[in-house]
Each structure stands twice: as structure tokens, then as C-alpha cells.
Amino acid sequence: MSTLYLLPTPLGDDEKVWLLPHDLEKIRHIQYFVVEAEKTARRHLKLLNLDTPLQQLHLSRLDEHSKLDSLPEILSPLLQGHDMALMSEAGCPAVADPGATLVALAHRHNIDIVPLVGASSLLLALMASGANGQRFAFQGYLPADSDGRKTSLRQLEKKALAGESQIFIETPYRNDVMLADILSTLHRETHLCVASDLLQQTQSIISATIGDWHAKPLPNLKKRPTVFIIY
Secondary structure, X not given: OOEEEEEOXXXXXXXXXXXXXXXXXXXXXXXEEEEOOXXXXXXXXXXXXXXXXXXXXXXXXXOOOOOHHHHHHHHHHHHOOOOEEEEOOXXXXXXXXXXXXXXXXXXXXXXXXXXXXXXXXXXXXXXXXXXXXXXXXXXXXXXXXXXXXXXXXXXXXXXXXXXOEEEEEOOHHHHHHXXXXXXXXXXXXXXXXXXXXXXXXXXXXXXXEHHHHHOOOOOOOOOOOEXXXXX
């Protein structure tokens, strides 16, 4: 029976080998990969020294623009008995990632799913935040317009004050706008963690009340992968 492996990728541009040795052995034979961005995927795969030369690997693209009717074709190597690996652009596949649709389809075909150990920026941020790690929710992206974003922030603050940590992300070029809206919307006693460039040399993790955030210089978050947590 074929297997769909969920293959994590490094956070950021760190080019060190990131897989545990026994996980690398599990996927070394694979020739079929589903990727979010081919250029990035090939750069990562080159480091793994797979059994098959890089030029002979079969890469299928699955991103936020992919149509649902393309999934059966992407899945077809698995139905033909070939193992396959799903890769995200960065971090863990199928978490805040379009690959979740492929995993769901694979389950409907009774294909074995094997997740491999890798870094999740969401969990790393939660671990380092001081927020409640027993009750939390990941909200994905908030509305892009300022009014909608502020309305969502007020709703999330109510949940956070009830004891459920609220985790969300933003498109990197809008991070500074997001931070500004958070600081202008939430109460001074509410806590905010901003975790950027996790596992990179430029990593920064700041966790403080909104009141304390107003009293300190704000970090430059432009184009930096960032996780926000309200608690």
C-alpha cells in the first residue's frame, strides 16, 4: 500500500538539513512530491541526497490558487502504488497550508498518512509566549481591511480574556499595519506576543501587555514571517 508522507521544511532560509535521520531514511526512496513552490522545494530536496537524482523527481504544484478538480490528478501516483511526499513552502505541511485538501482526499482513498517531525512556527511561538498552552485557537489570517481587522481583534480579545489564547498570522508586508491596529484596538491589560523569524539568527519574541507595548520601541516587522498571539 502506498503512503503519503508529510515532509516538513525549514523555517526561513536556513539551509541546514532539518530532518531527523530516521525520518530521512523513510523518504529517501520517494520520487513523487507535491510542493507549494517548485524552486524552493528543489532547493530543500537537493540537501537531502535522495536516491533519485534531483532532475528526475516528479514535482506537482499545489498552492492557494490550485483548483479542487486538480487534486485527483495530483493524487494519482499514490493510487498507482507510488509513495509521495507533501511539502509546504515553510514549516509543517497542511497547517495553514493548501496541502490539507490533498490529505483529506488521501484519507477518502484509505491511503496511509505519515507525518514527519518538523518545526511549526505556531507552536514554537506559543511555547515561547507565556500564553495559555492548554486552551488555544489558531485563527489563520484576519480580514485585510482595517475596520474588519479591528472588529476581529475585539472578538478575539474576548476569547483571550476568557482563557483561550488566540494565535493568528498576517502577510509579512502587512505585519506593521497589523501591529498598529492591535495596539490601537486592544485594552492595555491584554497580553500580546509577537514572534518573528523563528529559528533564524534574526529571531525576536516579545511578549507583554498592550500598555507595556506602548512604552517600548516597536520592532520592524516588514517582510518578516511573524506569529501574533493575544492572551
